[in-house]
Amino acid sequence: MTETPDPAAAAGAEDAQFSRALNELLAEFFAAERERVSQISQDAPRLVDSIERLTSGGKRLRARLSYWGWRAAGGETLAPAMVRAAASLELFQSAALIHDDILDRSDTRRGQPSVHRDFERVHTQQGWRDDAAHFGISAAVLTGDMSLSFAEQLFAQASTLLPRDYERAGRAIFDTMRTEVMVGQYLDVHAEVAPTPEDPEEQLTRAMAVLRYKSAKYSVEHPVRIGAALAGADEDFLAHCSAFALPVGEAFQLRDDVLGVFGNPETTGKPAGDDIREGKRTALVALCAKGGSAEDIEWLDSTLGRSDLTEDEIQRARTLMETSGALGHTEGLIGELVTTADHQLATLPTNEVARAGLRALADAAVRRSR
Template identity: 40%
Template sequence: MSPDSDAIAVVSQRVEEFLTVRRGETRGFGGESDVVQEAAEAAVRGGKRLRARFCLTGWEAVREHAGAAVTPDQPILAAAAALEIFHAAALVHDDIVDHSDTRRGKPAAHRALEAVHRDRRWDGDATDFGLAAALLLGDLLVAWSDDLLEEGLAQLDAERARAARREYSLMRREVTVGQFLDVAEESAYTGAAESTHADRALAVASLKSARYSIQRPLGLGARVAGGQPAQCDALAAFGHPLGMAFQLRDDVLGVFGDESQTGKPAGDDLREGKRTVLIAYAREGLTGGARRTFDELVGDPGLDAAQIATLQRAIEESGALARTEELIADYARRADKALIGAPLGTHAVGRLRDLATAATERAS
């Protein structure tokens, strides 16, 4: 296996070990607790383990520079696995907020729970049950992520544990506020100054994705390893612009991605009306009737394939796609520059560059 597939395997194994313990606990609760346990396991499994991979590599970068062993130990495995369980919670809640029916090519958690209600012929409204149950599922996953993180931190000295806990807590606050701002942006968009649309979208991307997906996971790994300020600063200077590039790539895929690879319907971001940088740039490049038509279509959940194609053409012809690609490349260059001369392990820096390429040039 490659080093990256090794990382995915060891983190997934740690997640499974944690789920096994929780499964035994849940059985003792009785009733229909098996439903939420099975839903939790389904939510946690799968995915690219991106946050865990950055966390492990941040830890490795500090350890390697110090000449210490870089075989993952229990504290860093627990931290990396906790990130993945928290991410599962975020996705469960995100799909409710976005009214998404699918996740990774399968029914979203609230839709899967809705189906359980129907299959078991329970009383009441299945849709209402699915939404309520998924909200509680997300809350349970957040609690589990805390439990697992603390299992790992208990094996560290007090100073490292405090630093890691602060990094993790900050990540949670940032992504929650970022998610709220994203929701608020869709409601306040028409009343805000058009000249600020792109800047506001970038601010949301910073909190909701750049810090959450890459910068803080790197920082968490570095803190668990006992990283010095210069090392943590270098990783942050690398992680934030890379996270911005990652989110912008995600925005492009949300409009132009292949459903067979992304696991979500083509053009789904257009149906949801996500106010991304790509959309802001498109509106800047369109005028008159073309922009009015664009605004009327974006956010319509009933968009058909022909209308999606019309919007895709408008985005390309407005120059928005090219501008976004240029911005992705610029952020990627900034990230790479931050690694030059950084007090980090040489092998780990190479791994960070590989992860950067995978995050910004992905096709799915």
């Protein structure tokens, strides 16, 4: 009697194979681009090195989600076109992180100096002229732009290996994703400086818009839909993908917001309470306004965005988020979103291996400590 393969085990093995193929392609790509820019100047490879270093440190969540969206829609196992398309998402992610760290004035990323701080360090060590911080930001902006260019380059290469209609459908989602992320980034920095709405519900609506367009759709929904579209999925299937993936993306970002305040720096790679120092107007902060006293909320509003906060002040903000019910409410929202996503995934018309692959990544996105 033939033993029925375990879908989760089969998905895990295939996911590992895909990750190896993705890493090999990225290594080859970076080697080629490093050689190309070295023909221009021996100073230029530092740009490529910075992107490669940042790209190598991630969990490949978006790339892997796009691959399992592809497989869920019937795409071929480890197809070269999909590996290239997934690699383009990794490079888009790197660009977004580089620019995000500049906007947030973040010193670290994944436990290492952020790209602009690393360029600033190089300037200082070399004893170059003028302002080191300005050089760091300038070089990082250009590095992020280069990573965006690389992302476009790889997606275009993938497109040549696919039927025209499939490529066009995937490209439309890819283009929408890029625009939405930029708008989401702007809404994020706008919320940090614009007057805070007095109505707590309006605060939450604004925070959820940032969450959805800066992160949730781009981190989960769009990657799954891009992969499925490139495999030829119809509109009904793509809508079902969204019904599963958007709740996962929102839960993913809500978990990130919690970790930005309560996470362990040794596992998150960011200083404790970094979101408070950066002035992030997250859903967690908005929910404080619904349960905190006027005095506490006024204090929190004056505290957000101060880079000189003491550990005691960070702890006071954490305590307020707990006693106001904001943390409990956020955990409840995450639970509701996960339940919705689980139901939608269970009814997604696909094979059990692809379903297991998507389930594993959804679990990793929302049940994490970093």
